[in-house]
Amino acid sequence: MLFHSATFLVSVTVLVALYWLAPWHRVRLQLLFLSSLVFYGWRHWPSVFLLLGSIAVNYTLGRLLESRRSKALLAFGVTINLSFLAYFKYGRFAVDQLISLGALVGVELEVPKPDAWMPLGISFFTFQVIAYLVDVYRKEIPAERSLLVFAVFKSFFAQLVAGPIVRGKEFLPQLHRAVPFELARIHRGAWLVLCGLFLKVGVADVLGDYVDYAWKFPETLGINNAWLTIYAYAAQLLADFWGYSTMAVGLALCFGLTLPVNFENPYGASSLRDFWTRWHITLSVWLRDYLYISLGGNRVSRGRAAFNRLVTMALGGLWHGAGWNYVIWGVLHAAWMELELVTQTFRARWPKWLGVVITFHVVVFLWIPFRAPSLAALGTMLSRLVSAPWDINTPTQTAVMTLGFLVLQKPLFSLVRAERADTLKPLAEVALAAAMVWLLLAYGSARQDFIYYVF
Template sequence: MLFNSFEFLIFFPLVTIAYFMIPHKYRWALLLGASYYFYMAWKPEYIILIIISTVIDYFASIMMEKQDDKKKRKRFLYLSLASNLGILFFFKYFNFFNDSIRAVMELFTLEYSVRSFDILLPMGISFYTFQTLSYTIDVYRGRRKAERHFGIFALYVTFFPQLVAGPIERSDRLLPQFYEKHEFDYNRIVSGLRRMLWGFFKKMVIADGIAIIVDRVYDSPQQFYGFPLILATVCFAIQIYCDFSGYSDIAIGSARILGFDLMENFKSPYFSKSISEFWKRWHISLSSWFKDYVYIPLGGNRVKVQRVYFNLFITFLVSGLWHGADWTFVIWGALHGVYLVIGRIIKPLKEKIIKITRIDNIPILNLLHGMIQRIITFSLVCYGWVFFRAESLSDAMYISKNMFNGLGNMKSLTYIKDILLPSGVDKERLIIVFISVLILLVTQAISRRDDAIESVHNKPIVMRWVSYYFILIIIILFAVFEDGNFIYFQF
């Protein structure tokens, strides 16, 4: 079920009303049933994959806790890892690796007869797999006790607000909340609705509105060169941010209405001054997951500096593969790994230059320095998005080679008028989209928060309600309803 669908508009209020009407001891069952229904509204038979992961991890964690022998504990950990990663590999990565092997074999004119499978990628499989894996790994490490209530554990795996696209919650944060009794709280309801409204605005007005430019260029990039390629790439940077952070806002807001607190997943990432800072602000739940369960186990910062670089690179290489079974995603992850390694290498030199020049002590120079850092960081991130969005590696390479060609040629600019606009782009809607982007940037710059609308809660009542109705009217008049899928559902 999509958040931005008519079904959810009916589903969520009914679940909320029922949740606060029934006794606390039955609420977990209501939420579990609602969560299963929420997922099954997409493709009912795939719920069996979630149930299999839930059953295996539930019993594996209990058995791990009962074992004093570390080797026996590892057996149950391996059971959890093998089952979860096995399912993930089959549905998400088998065809990718199989096709890659076939291509190599054909290169050497060798016979390869293993066929690929025509299977649909289960929605949100990467998210709920990582969420349940973090639980079993924490139980193995002795950081938490195994959950004995099967229904509560099943709810932790499938809690519908964050089931298909996160945030990826840790068990020590979310599981205890299912035992708490949540009373109807007017302030929480208003805060949750406000956050959901902001999410719908980002998703349905900005992300879906600007997508037509991105799709027009990236679906046939060979028709363009120069400025249109740059414009489409910057627009995609805005689209994917508003799409994904919009989902997180709706998830956080809907959970808050029910009494649950989900972690923040974004903190104005495009205001970052470095790639390292960007990854502390972008998809925070995933970044922290890779840090705790991949980077630190590899050695983290506790090893020689060359090994630190290796750990960083491998972590982001795996992160790229997590995002998608395609070489474009692998290169995207590797690119960010290279960014971070280079950033570490030149950091001492940068600090030395700043110390010598004392830029930070001169307000105007400090401000200019910060602006330059943000522009450079945003440009590097946008270049990475080329590989993330491109339909193929050849398309990504074409865009990389041609996006700066002919920038001084006016013909590059006329593509906007002659090709983009006549292809069905609603000029009035685009104006509203870009005004909305400006509103988003200004509110974030002023409030220094990703959830900028939350900053109006302490403003005068007239200003608050004018803001709410203004955003609601924009959504009603200019939201895109034709294609409501969230980008990260494919991961």
């Protein structure tokens, strides 16, 4: 079910009411679990069995790891989770590569391709549960004893399919606590849901219509539209994922739960390293804690540390999708970060705004391979950016929206916060809410999936 569908919004309103009317905490958790299963199976009900199986296996593994701290058991747990991810998400890609490789050496391989169905959010909940197993192994958290609590931790619909990637130590204790009903919290949640909905439907989807069309026919773009496409995509991607994450945080608040913030004005970063502390924060932290540090982090030789960063970013890229473009994207990020390290002293003398402008444009350019549907399309787009005639028609609405959204990042990020619901003057809140509803109605685009659903 999509967060921005009317069915979801109506259902979740009813669910919030039922949740707080339920007299016992256990019943509330049961409600959350059942509704999460409905949410997850709405489009593809067999996915629910994968989720249930994952809950059962990882709950058991957690308990076993606590009673017997075994590296082999942890490796087994990580492998089994990754194997599902590998099969569903990367299976076809791997087979395609194998066939291409065979063709390269003149061998015609006939390898059956895995089922094309990819369970929603598998990348997110796989990382979430791996973190849980590692944390239990490291004795940072105890294994969860309540199967119901663990099931809600694993399946909570607000963060199940596109994050934020919540950690056991921050989320499990919340599920044990029965928090009292508090209208202020629901008010904050409703504010975030409205803001997130606006970002998704009123900004991301509107820009997405243009961006999708442009990427479908990159060879027809004039130089002005090619440039507008890459800036519009930068705005679309942020609005889409930030909108989703904001709705997730808001929805959780309505149930008295707190999810981590996933974005912190990323296009205001003054370096790529800084960018990764602001963009998809929960993924960055995950990669740092469970991959980069496990590889040795920076407590090794300079060369090895650079290699660790390269591997982390390349795998981080691959996490986003089964395609070489994602790997290229990750590797280019790593390469630029190395360049930043080498020029650190030199860059320290620059004014901050220069760092922000350069970093923003590096990010925008690196989104090009990220978005490119194929290497051929990537090449076409790059060539249109440097040598193409000027299109007589530039879509004014897209240009104004892209520019406005990118320029107003700082005030927007200060507005889209749970605590702003408390500090905004009532009249300002009403005016902003009315403006958002108005713009959603007038400009909101046809519904599209959240971009990060497919990652």
